[in-house]
Structure formats: C-alpha cells, structure tokens
Amino acid sequence: MKICCIGAGYVGGPTMAMIAHKCEDHTVTVVDINEARIDAWNSVELPVYEPGLDEIVQANRGKNLFFSTDVDSAIREADMIFMSVNTPTKTYGVGAGRAADLRYIEKCARKIAEVCEGDKIVVEKSTLPVRTAESIKRILESNAEGRKFQILSNPEFLAEGTAIQDLQNPDRVLIGGDQTPEGKAAIQILVDVYAAWVPEERILTTNLWSSELSKLTANAFLAQRISSINAISALCEATEANVDEVAHAIGTDSRIGPKFLKSSVGFGGSCFQKDILNLVYLCEHFGLPDVAAYWNSVIEMNDYQKHRFARKVVSTLFNTVSDKKIAVLGFAFKKDTNDTRESAAIYICKDLLEEQANLSIYDPKVPEAQMLRDLELGEKDDSITVCGDAYEATKDAHAVLVLTEWDEFKELDYKKIYDAMHLPAFLFDGRNVLDLEALREIGFEASGIGKG
Ligand code: NAD
Ligand code: UGA
Numbered sequence: 001m002k003i004c005c006i007g008a009g010y011v012g013g014p015t016m017a018m019i020a021h022k023c024e025d026h027t028v029t030v031v032d033i034n035e036a037r038i039d040a041w042n043s044v045e046l047p048v049y050e051p052g053l054d055e056i057v058q059a060n061r062g063k064n065l066f067f068s069t070d071v072d073s074a075i076r077e078a079d080m081i082f083m084s085v086n087t088p089t090k091t092y093g094v095g096a097g098r099a100a101d102l103r104y105i106e107k108c109a110r111k112i113a114e115v116c117e118g119d120k121i122v123v124e125k126s127t128l129p130v131r132t133a134e135s136i137k138r139i140l141e142s143n144a145e146g147r148k149f150q151i152l153s154n155p156e157f158l159a160e161g162t163a164i165q166d167l168q169n170p171d172r173v174l175i176g177g178d179q180t181p182e183g184k185a186a187i188q189i190l191v192d193v194y195a196a197w198v199p200e201e202r203i204l205t206t207n208l209w210s211s212e213l214s215k216l217t218a219n220a221f222l223a224q225r226i227s228s229i230n231a232i233s234a235l236c237e238a239t240e241a242n243v244d245e246v247a248h249a250i251g252t253d254s255r256i257g258p259k260f261l262k263s264s265v266g267f268g269g270s271c272f273q274k275d276i277l278n279l280v281y282l283c284e285h286f287g288l289p290d291v292a293a294y295w296n297s298v299i300e301m302n303d304y305q306k307h308r309f310a311r312k313v314v315s316t317l318f319n320t321v322s323d324k325k326i327a328v329l330g331f332a333f334k335k336d337t338n339d340t341r342e343s344a345a346i347y348i349c350k351d352l353l354e355e356q357a358n359l360s361i362y363d364p365k366v367p368e369a370q371m372l373r374d375l376e377l378g379e380k381d382d383s384i385t386v387c388g389d390a391y392e393a394t395k396d397a398h399a400v401l402v403l404t405e406w407d408e409f410k411e412l413d414y415k416k417i418y419d420a421m422h423l424p425a426f427l428f429d430g431r432n433v434l435d436l437e438a439l440r441e442i443g444f445e446a447s448g449i450g451k452g
Pocket of ligand 1: 156
C-alpha cells in the first residue's frame with residue numbers, strides 16, 4: 001500500500017517513521033508545505049528531537065520512507081492519506097482563544113478533493129473536535145465526481161520525549177470509522193497496518209464520534225490529574241504535608257494509580273491546554289455551560305500554579321528580583337524534547353522579567369533563538385543570557401530555578417554551583433527532582449513544590 005501523511009511535525013514524522021519501520025511492504029511519504037522542515041527530515045539533524053527517532057529514520061529513509069514538499073503527487077499516488085497537520089487554538093473571530101483552528105485540516109481536505117484521482121481512505125491523525133469528520137466528508141463528497149472516500153479517525157496518543165517507545169508499544173491504538181460495510185472494511189485496512197506490531201487486543205475500533213471525542217477526553221483526564229495534584233501542592237505548602245508523599249500514598253490505591261501525579265510548575269506542551277479549551281468550547285456550543293466550567297477549571301488551576309511559582313520566587317527573594325541574576329535550568333516543557341510550546345518556563349520567565357530580573361537560561365536542547373521568540377524578546381535584549389551549561393548559568397546568581405526535569409540536573413555538582421552564587425543562595429526545584437536535604441546541607445535555601 002502507498003501511504004501519504006500530510007504534516008511532517010512532531011506527530012507526522014515519528015508516527016510515519018514507525019509505520020515504515022514496521023511495515024516494510026508499505027511505502028510511506030510524509031509531505032509538508034514547510035520546506036525547511038522537509039529539508040531537516042532529509043538531513044542528519046532531524047527537526048524533532050526524540051530518543052530513538054534518528055535510528056529508525058536512518059534505517060528506512062530512502063527505502064520505504066520519504067519526506068517531500070511535493071504534496072500533490074504524494075496525495076495522488078496514495079491509497080491511504082493521513083492528515084497530521086496542526087490544529088492550534090483559534091486566535092481570531094468566533095471562538096477565539098478556545099475553539100480549534102480548523103483551517104489547516106480543511107485545506108488538506110480540499111487539497112485531497114482537488115488532486116486525487118481514485119478512491120481513498122482519509123485518516124484523521126490530528127486531534128480534532130468531535131464531529132469534524134462530518135465536515136471533511138461533506139467537502140470530499142461534494143467534490144467526489146465518482147470517487148469514493150472513507151474517513152477514519154485514528155488519534156495519536158504518543159507523548160513527546162517518549163514518542164518512539166509509545167509508538168513501539170502503545171497502550172492502545174484507536175480507530176473510528178463509519179459502521180457501514182464500506183466503513184468497516186476501511187477500518188480493517190488500517191487495523192492491518194498496526195497489527196504488524198501491535199497486539200490485536202490493543203487495537204480498539206469504535207464509531208467516528210467516539211474516537212474523536214476519546215482523544216480530547218484522554219488529554220482532559222491526564223491534565224486534570226496534574227491540576228488536581230498541583231492544587232493539593234499548594235495545600236501541602238500551607239500545612240507541612242509533602243506532596244510527593246501524598247501522591248505516593250494515594251497512587252497505591254489501584255483505583256487511582258501512580259502515574260501522572262507528579263506535582264510541577266504546571267503542565268505545558270502544545271496539546272493539553274489547546275485540547276481542553278477545545279472541549280470547553282464544544283461543551284458551550286452544545287449548551288452545556290456547567291460541563292464547560294468544570295473542565296475550564298483544570299486550565300485555571302494550571303495558570304494559578306505557574307504564577308504561584310513565580311510569586312513565590314519573588315517573595316522569597318525579599319520581595320524583589322529587580323537586577324538580580326536568576327538562573328533558569330530547563331526551558332523545554334518536559335525532559336527529552338526540544339519542544340517549548342506552552343512550556344511553564346515561558347510564563348515563569350515572563351513573570352520574572354516583568355519584575356525586572358536578569359535571567360540566565362540553560363536548556364540542553366532548546367536553541368537560543370527559540371527562547372527569544374517564546375519570550376518575545378529581540379536578539380540584543382540584555383535582560384536574558386542564554387548559556388551553554390548549568391555552571392555558566394548559575395555563576396553569580398541569587399537563585400536557581402529548575403523548570404524542566406532533565407536528568408543531567410540531578411547529576412550537577414551543586415557544591416560548585418553554591419560556591420559561585422550570591423548568598424543566601426536560593427534554589428527552587430519546580431519539578432521535585434532534587435534532594436532538598438542534601439542541598440540544604442551544602443547551604444542552599446532550597447524548596448520544592450508542595451513541600452511545607
Ligand atoms: P506540528 O505543528 O509539529 O506539525 C504540523 C505540520 O503540518 C507543520 O509542519 C505544518 O507545516 C504542516 N502543515 C500545515 N498545513 C499543511 C498543509 N495544508 N499541507 C501540508 N502541510 C501542512 O504539529 P504536531 O505537534 O505534529 O501536531 C499535529 C496534530 O497532532 C495536532 O492536531 C496535535 O494536537 C496532534 N497531536 C500532537 C501530539 C504531540 O505530541 N505533539 C500528540 C498527539 C496528537
Ligand atoms: C500528552 C499526552 O500524555 C499524550 O498522550 C498525548 O498524545 C499528547 O499530550 C498530545 O495529545 O499532544 P505530551 O504533552 O507530549 O503528551 O507530554 P506529557 O508527558 O503528557 O506531559 C505534558 C505536561 O505535563 C508536561 O509539561 C509535563 O512536565 C507535565 N506533567 C506530566 C506533570 O507536570 N506531571 C505529571 O505527573 C506528568
């Protein structure tokens with residue numbers, strides 16, 4: 001089979017690389033309108049950093065895995081077309097700030113209608129509002145001219161930083177489609193692709209709307225757990241309870257489970273906030289304001305946690321960080337990725353810049369230009385310095401903030417860092433990954449999240 005994927009981003013690239021890797025009989029072409037991105041996929045420096053990704057791309061690129069800007073030809077030749085384009089929060093017009101911006105997905109549908117010649121299976125890989133398949137179907141069928149289209153929903157559940165592991169060994173693959181004989185046949189074709197490496201009992205099939213809604217619901221539930229434990233972290237700080245101990249104690253209840261209970265500076269990433277906002281908007285659209293308010297509180301709590309952290313830094317540093325050097329360790333939204341979209345670090349840095357702090361930032365994978373873009377600063381702004389390592393960033397600092405849980409931050413020589421800082425030397429572990437007792441023995445005024 002010939003497979004085409006429109007969108008060579010964090011999802012399209014790794015997912016298609018895995019399909020090509022596991023299904024050598026299929027040819028997979030990933031296309032994008034962004035030429036620089038396609039060039040990077042064809043180079044040694046891939047545009048997405050993911051442990052294990054280089055190896056599988058190198059093993060298959062040029063054999064049955066291709067990256068190209070020739071969108072039309074790839075669509076024309078494919079039997080199955082994945083749409084894996086971005087679906088950001090709308091910034092204009094009706095629903096601005098909440099609804100999903102579906103212009104890219106609609107452009108894909110129209111492009112497919114325009115250029116393809118025979119029958120096609122079109123797969124929604126992007127995360128979409130429930131019932132989007134209906135619009136895609138309308139666009140394709142209005143322009144069908146005898147061609148037949150089957151729309152499937154196959155949302156992606158990979159997390160960044162563990163994308164390859166998640167794709168290799170998914171908890172489940174979800175495929176939704178029409179419950180007609182033709183729809184079921186299309187579902188089976190996609191089931192067969194995944195069955196090359198995923199046990200069949202982990203391939204779930206549903207109707208289209210359940211599949212679309214399950215993706216938004218999964219992200220909302222995951223984010224809700226983080227907001228719940230972060231809410232408790234504030235109470236821990238007021239009561240001398242320890243949030244890690246509370247999380248462990250509740251997580252051993254098999255009904256609650258231990259995962260996704262790590263208190264932090266707040267969740268980031270391109271999807272949790274956008275998908276919950278989308279869910280909130282949908283609930284309002286369908287006349288369910290109470291349901292909308294319930295899910296919106298997950299985002300409100302996340303905003304509270306990010307600002308609470310910045311406020312705590314300022315109040316601890318004697319209520320002023322003006323002209324003080326504050327070292328920021330970690331800028332990515334989580335470890336093992338170069339992605340900074342909606343990273344909590346952006347909000348915390350902005351709050352501190354507002355207080356006139358001088359920031360020296362180090363992240364092992366995020367380039368300086370990206371940080372400047374995220375902080376909306378020009379190249380020559382002297383309120384931030386981007387450093388090549390943690391020691392340079394922390395030298396002469398009044399405080400160190402750990403904002404991403406990169407493993408290397410656990411291995412640093414904190415005595416060396418302490419010796420080069422102003423006293424009292426403050427350290428705020430925004431990820432609860434450091435040994436606060438050991439840091440206090442060195443002399444740091446160290447605090448974590450949710451630790452009284
Ligand atoms: P991304 O921004 O990294 O990539 C999207 C790509 O689509 C871009 O390179 C863009 O140039 C391309 N594109 C847009 N319109 C196009 C068009 N008309 N023709 C060709 N290319 C076009 O986005 P992403 O992170 O890969 O996310 C894609 C979708 O997957 C989103 O709906 C997202 O919610 C969902 N998702 C993302 C993740 C994740 O971890 N990032 C996980 C699960 C699901
Ligand atoms: C998340 C989901 O985990 C994926 O299943 C989903 O496919 C994806 O969103 C998506 O739709 O885009 P991702 O955002 O890549 O994946 O990463 P997560 O591991 O979920 O982390 C999200 C944020 O929550 C990070 O900032 C992370 O640091 C934070 N987090 C996570 C916590 O603060 N505490 C936790 O216990 C877990």
